[in-house]
Amino acid sequence: MIAALIALPIAATSAAEPWSTELQYRGRITTAAVTPDGYQLTANGVIRLLPRQSAVSTTASPLFDALFALAQQELEQARVSQITDAAFDHGAALPCECLETGEKWKYVWTRDLAYATDLALFRFDPQRARNGLEFKLSGLRATIETAVIPASYVVQDTGSGGSWPVSSDRIVWFLGARHLLSDPVFSEKVYKALKDTLAQDRRHVFDKQRGLYRGETSFLDWREQSYPGWTARNVNFIAESFALSTNVLFYQALQLAKQMAQTRGDADSAVYRQQAEQLGAAIEKNFWREDRGLYMSYSGGLNAPRRIEAYDLLGTALVILSGIAPPAHARRALANYPTWDAGSAVIWPEHDDVPIYHNRAIWPFVSAYALRAARTLDEPARIAHELRSIMRGAALAGSNMENYEFTTQATTFIDGANSGPVVNSKRQLWSVAAYLDMVVEGVFGLTDHDTIDPKIPRELVPMLFGDRNEIRLDLAERHITLIKPAQMADDANLLVADSSVADRRDIRVQLRARHVASSPLPLQHSAYAPSTPALPVVIRDGAHWQIRSTTTGPLHLYINDRAVRNFSGTTTLAHRREQQCISLTRSDDKGIESLPSDSVCVGDTVPVTGVWPRLWSAPRSGHYVVRLDYRNNHGPINTGITAAEKILQVQCGRVDTQSAPLLMPHSVGWQASTAMTFNARAGERCEFALENGFNMSMLAHYIRYTGGEGGASGAIHAADTGDLQITPLD
Template identity: 35%
Template sequence: MTDMTRDQGLPLVLHLLLALTASATLLPAQASLYTSGAFVITDSSVRQGKFEAIAQSRDTIVSNYPRSGREVHYKFSINSEDNEFRPGIEHTLFLRPRGGRIDTPVHVFGVRPPPPVPTPEESGSSEEGVARVTFRVDMRPVLRAFRREGSYDPPNGPPIRQQDFRAVYVIGDTEPLTWDARSLRAGSPLQLADADGDSIYTATLPIEATYTRPLGTGGRALWNRRLDISRFPQLTSPQRLVDALYRMSLEELQQLVRDDAALSAGAKWPGVWTRDVALSSVLGLAFAVPDAVRTSLLAKVDSAGRIIQDTGTGGSWPVSTDRMGWALAAWEVYAVTGDRSWLRTSHDIIRRSAEADLHAAFDRTTGLFRGESSFLDWREQSYPRWMDPKDIYQSQSLGTNAIHYATYRILADMARELGEPFARWESVADSVRRGMNKHLWHAREGWYGQYRYGRTFASLSPRAEGLGEALSIIYGVTTAAQRSRLSARAPLTVFGVPTFWPYIPDTPLYHNGSIWPFVSAYWMWAAAEAGNTAAVEHGLASIYRPAALFLTNKENMVAATGHFEGTVLNSDRQLWSVAGNLATVYRVLFGMRLHRDRLAFRPMVPPSYRGDRTLSALRYRGATLAVTVRGFGDAVRSARLDGRAVDRAEIPAALAGNHTLEIEMNGRWSPGTVNVVQNRYAPETPVTRIDGNTITW
């Protein structure tokens, strides 16, 4: 202390003040972007309880949140048959060893496991290396059945006689496990043994514990950009976290481009999926990778020149008809590129597919299309148990009909562009819109019901369905009054938009009881269309929180915990989650809207995101744009194109070459309203019985 004051001639207090000032210069104070009771987002970080993610630069994020690790999906097998559960039911182990070991719970053979739903606080270990995993199964009910009845009737497959019982195996999706049960023989490492005669069979196998991101210095998980992303539109903004997440999403997008130049659906989904690539492209991929979108869409056309419905109940089409989302993406590609050859090709593919749907799935009485809810194609996850495939075919779903409405509007626009008749397609679109507002609008709740269903007398499900509600606003199904009410009344949770609400009880979490970031992204965009400021802020936060903490754009998360562990299946760098992150920039903060003859900008920038942000190297038709949005607000105050004042913040389709667009926001941000609900389950479907003249349930 004496040396400091003597050498500098300054009192200690002043030295401390100078030191604090210098520190503040090196590490600027974090400006809050969003605060809720569960988490806080700043311009450079996300904090949730004891967990924190920090954007150290635009190319580096560190996080002490539990790292995304390996999920092991497995079942047990008697006599080399897949007989513990019917397809779609399995056990899940989140591989987080301690001291090089991990034991599964003691499962009872054939008893459906309660889904493990850990909190992030319970997922602390991220030990790396090969772990010794002990699989354990209680065979006492099976052996008891052998003694009492001479045979055991498994949940899947034919009965097993006592004298035929030979061995128990473990099968699964992670090496050295295999799903090929019939390849297993006595003496295999996958055979379980009852070493101590207690009828608990065990096998210990080596499985490598791996994680999405490596550990950096200080023991925090690390994302550090490795790939060149210079071919994409480049973002620069005052919020380092937003820039870093945008750049992480571009890198993950690049990783999803396959060798054939098409887009895979995610790290665990290497194939090209119709609805995934279509809905992702609408969110923003048509701006970033139009050629890859075009290649992917063409990969989903069959030999008859119709769109492929790649998954769904009851053998897919026509029980599921949301393949028509292909049309929405095809229009985006045309609108971005102006490619007339693509317009011709895609129009004809959509027209042939539409003709088939009108024949097989259109109900002229209601004006609605039949079929399963869009993307919610795991029957048990979103429908009552009594409904079988024919019931689901007869139902009329919100999200699917919103897609059909948009499809026929687009088909009319394409025909108009090509100089062909379009009135028929407009008539179908008008019919669907009338039908949705007559049969699916739930006036008391202020949202659309998930679907109309029932074998004899159709009724409207009171559940809200996030994607369908959003698409109804974005594509103009709603009236102005409905749009305002829906944006304020649709149920949200603190962590995002539930796929549907309330949930189905006693059902594993995947489409049920979950949040999918791409659905939150569509809702965020819909909120911007409705001018609901609070919903826009909630939407941005629901995208940025998980991406920063998880250091990847996960497929889904548990609605109650906001955690990526606990759903039946979850993939890193899921295509539509990547697109949802890009949509925060393209669709909201820059408000990009594609039209037949122009690219319009309608940004919504919350006050906490104020400042100058620029999106450069943005390609539209023959132009390369650098677009700067200044300030904050819910609408554009003024715009300048190449330094000249213009009436609207728009780029004409005929513009070519390099250009700049400067947008000044209006500085207004009136209060909005959101309906944040608790995580609720609907009552279980009652089982009725008739006893004489009495019905009981």
């Protein structure tokens, strides 16, 4: 039932209790009251009548309970029989008993649905969640499929530089699917897609030298919001980089593959176990910054600094929840991740030269994962903080919004050209799921393993219990009652389960109060990073390179990932045959660094031209890097499905063939592809050949795509190619 919307003045509530029947914040007010049929929620002067839903929370806070009903009502609004998007079928409706992504997003997107399913949809609407996930599985187009047993892959949605493999977080699909395996038919589809997708990604996006998967941060897919601004024109930096969140998702997918293979007697279980263990170690090694006590959001590839001053809340929460982070690092990472009075922003540091969206923003679904991480670590202050943020946002907006400005939790914040959030949808599916999860697990402790593990901070007891001795959650097949302790010691700060009595439907949990070591909220910190410096000027001067910066301020010079101290804006660098990549960062008075400039790479580079296969002789023994000049004009930088990829085969002498993918995303004119490294001995003749790789336009799913090239008119997997550029590395 759709709630009635009635424009009325706000009623006086002089006796209202904070967070019980009334919430005030920065001049905005929301009130809630119990009605015979449910609740009345008044936000922004608009009264919304919320009928009682199938799941009911009964606490001392009508506001808390009303917002739980609101989330269920908004989930009902997301239940559709058809979906639409302007980029598919020319905007025509497509039949699908699915859950649309939001009021402004009428389609099904892989990552949105997967995260929402993982948070709550597996419990509140497993069938439609399953339908949507199946919609995001695809085989190859009939004109391409050659295998005897057709493959099944997860779809990467349109994205940076032409989508996969620049963006490679489609693996998040399995985070949601893992909850729905009780259906044996669906379980087999999951296992087939898991094996095929992992095998494909292992070949195309796994970097053997770093032991990590390449690609963009999960969810943070608007390049200049969280990556250096110059990536808006060239995404190869992103394609070569390594993201914390995406790699943790691969780790979790490998763990699922190990478990599913083991139950089927599949010998690949041991392979997946080993790959997961190695990946977990590589994540810890590559992303942990001891000096900051934080996990980096991403790390640069061959041409860029590995240490980058960028952190994100989702990646931090996921690495804690996955168990990869050692306990000491997990606790430090959450304790050190900055937050504000309104909640925790999804990236840090913020950037004051780009609009509000991922930058300078709170996203409720990410806050829900931070809440889960805080519960895992028994951090009462952070549990309460994230819970209040989720609740406050929905209350003040009168809907589970896509995002909020990070200091005010407003849905619109005016800041000139940087105002925002620039896109903001009501009843965003993963925000709805965040509220549902906050109630079911965050307060009542029902985990996805069906255990009851409440962890309620003492500071929330007045809101939740008031004068009550019990609070209750009624779900379709389960009823959970939490019983307040009769007494609480002065230093007790967390309520946990002391004992429980359960029959088939009713579970009564006696809580006890205990004291745990709690990290204080990190509210005092710098909000913004310095602006990114301009590209350094590098000029050959005999036996040296003259390096000059046009940017003022404290600067850091990086050469092949090595920071050069005491850089005052000009310096010289001895000429070497080997590649030297030069980039800059700027720092503020607190030592926070900017994101890096683009790199200028110098060295004895040799172009190799001609027809394929191309030939070249190694002047000396050692490691080399090779890139291919290319132009890909099959789509814009920010979207599409036609990133071109070729597998470069290198045969030097009698050594086994060396191979790696060269990625050629959508470009603005000619530029260099991503890199491959190889070994050669002095005097050896090396032969270079290209094989076709893969992209999303080859999937049958994209036959419906009409928003750009590579869709309804046929797959496109091509780029104009020029010289191979070979440079020694040592």
